[in-house]
Amino acid sequence: MQITHGTTAVVEANYDYTYVRLFADNGQYGTGECFFAPGLVAALGDILPLLNGKDPREVDRICRYLWRKGSGAGAVAGYLYNAISGIEAALWDLVGKSAGVPCWQFFGGKMRDEVRIYVDCHAGDNTESWDTMLEAREPQWLKDALQGRPQHEERYEPEMYFRRAQQMVAAGYDAMKFDIDSIVVSTGEELNRPLTRKEMDAMVACVAAAREGAGDSVDVAVDCHWRFAPTEAIRIARALEPYNLLWFEDPCPPENFRDVAEIRALGIVPILTGENLNRRHGFWDLITNRGCDLVAPDIQKCGGMLEGKRIGELAEMQGIRFAPHNISSPLGTLASAHVCATLPNFVALEFHGSDVPFWSDLITRPDVPGPVIQQGRIPLTTAPGLGCELNEDVARKYAKPGETWFA
Numbered sequence: 001m002q003i004t005h006g007t008t009a010v011v012e013a014n015y016d017y018t019y020v021r022l023f024a025d026n027g028q029y030g031t032g033e034c035f036f037a038p039g040l041v042a043a044l045g046d047i048l049p050l051l052n053g054k055d056p057r058e059v060d061r062i063c064r065y066l067w068r069k070g071s072g073a074g075a076v077a078g079y080l081y082n083a084i085s086g087i088e089a090a091l092w093d094l095v096g097k098s099a100g101v102p103c104w105q106f107f108g109g110k111m112r113d114e115v116r117i118y119v120d121c122h123a124g125d126n127t128e129s130w131d132t133m134l135e136a137r138e139p140q141w142l143k144d145a146l147q148g149r150p151q152h153e154e155r156y157e158p159e160m161y162f163r164r165a166q167q168m169v170a171a172g173y174d175a176m177k178f179d180i181d182s183i184v185v186s187t188g189e190e191l192n193r194p195l196t197r198k199e200m201d202a203m204v205a206c207v208a209a210a211r212e213g214a215g216d217s218v219d220v221a222v223d224c225h226w227r228f229a230p231t232e233a234i235r236i237a238r239a240l241e242p243y244n245l246l247w248f249e250d251p252c253p254p255e256n257f258r259d260v261a262e263i264r265a266l267g268i269v270p271i272l273t274g275e276n277l278n279r280r281h282g283f284w285d286l287i288t289n290r291g292c293d294l295v296a297p298d299i300q301k302c303g304g305m306l307e308g309k310r311i312g313e314l315a316e317m318q319g320i321r322f323a324p325h326n327i328s329s330p331l332g333t334l335a336s337a338h339v340c341a342t343l344p345n346f347v348a349l350e351f352h353g354s355d356v357p358f359w360s361d362l363i364t365r366p367d368v369p370g371p372v373i374q375q376g377r378i379p380l381t382t383a384p385g386l387g388c389e390l391n392e393d394v395a396r397k398y399a400k401p402g403e404t405w406f407a
């Protein structure tokens with residue numbers, strides 16, 4: 001079995017959903033998804049021809065070859081791993097389809113029949129779309145959804161957190177996450193000053209409202225996007241202790257894992273981090289030093305599905321739980337779900353597309369009817385490969401202008 005060629009397509013959703021499709025000489029193909037990056041499609045255009053003629057069943061061999069070939073562009077980290085992660089998932093999809101086996105079988109078999117989802121609630125009400133450098137944009141679907149409202153209402157009122165939490169409970173979720181860093185006005189000086197009493201009170205009020213809206217039986221996590229100095233992060237953790245958070249995500253700048261490790265050691269609130277790390281080597285210091293309580297590799301970025309499984313097992317050996325970051329379309333989300341299904345220390349997988357009206361319609365699943373997420377869970381497939389196909393009638397409607405569509 002040989003790869004004949006590879007192609008790409010991009011859907012312009014809340015982020016760029018960037019797909020890789022690999023075709024084989026047996027007439028089958030596999031599709032994977034990459035985490036967005038500036039220049040990613042151009043990078044894939046350089047990488048994909050290297051795969052022609054290779055046996056797609058040699059997944060790890062191909063990935064290690066690409067690690068080496070990309071060494072001059074980043075060696076152990078960087079956005080080439082976004083490209084490699086999508087290619088790796090496409091290989092597993094192709095191999096699974098060819099063998100008639102669901103991907104979870106390749107990672108030791110499943111430990112559960114459904115994968116728990118936590119829903120990202122942003123900072124209350126926002127409906128958003130971001131380009132590859134995280135600048136706000138308004139594709140037509142978003143203009144239609146907003147109906148003249150601004151996509152960012154720079155007001156962070158407890159009522160918005162309360163209402164959003166209630167909506168998500170009503171939609172069937174029993175785990176959710178809110179951003180709290182954006183409550184503090186960004187001036188670039190947040191790392192150099194103590195938070196004001198007013199800022200602390202505003203954060204606490206929003207988290208209290210989210211907790212009240214969610215109720216006491218639902219898990220609530222908060223994300224800080226690396227925004228605060230360790231002393232301030234500790235103050236925030238103490239202030240939020242009464243709300244029994246599922247986790248406190250990325251409180252400090254990512255450059256030095258010891259910042260979060262020190263907070264974690266205080267035992268005030270569980271710490272989660274890791275969404276921008278690549279390969280298990282990128283997680284090594286964090287995990288072996290017990291720098292966090294939960295690790296959050298992004299399967300569309302960390303190096304792929306097998307690398308995600310390896311990171312999860314490394315974490316398990318240190319008593320660290322596994323809750324992957326995920327902002328992808330349903331295809332990438334299913335790739336992540338296949339990995340989550342096989343890990344004993346799995347907690348919940350992120351869902352970041354609740355405001356994208358066509359999110360669930362982007363794929364079809366031969367053996368699972370209904371929406372991708374049902375009552376806060378993804379029912380697992382027994383269909384071969386990732387167990388889904390892009391619904392191209394829907395996906396093509398939202399194709400990013402200027403990009404080719406699997407051509």
Ligand code: MG
Binds near residue numbers: 223225249250275
């Ligand atoms: Mg995050």
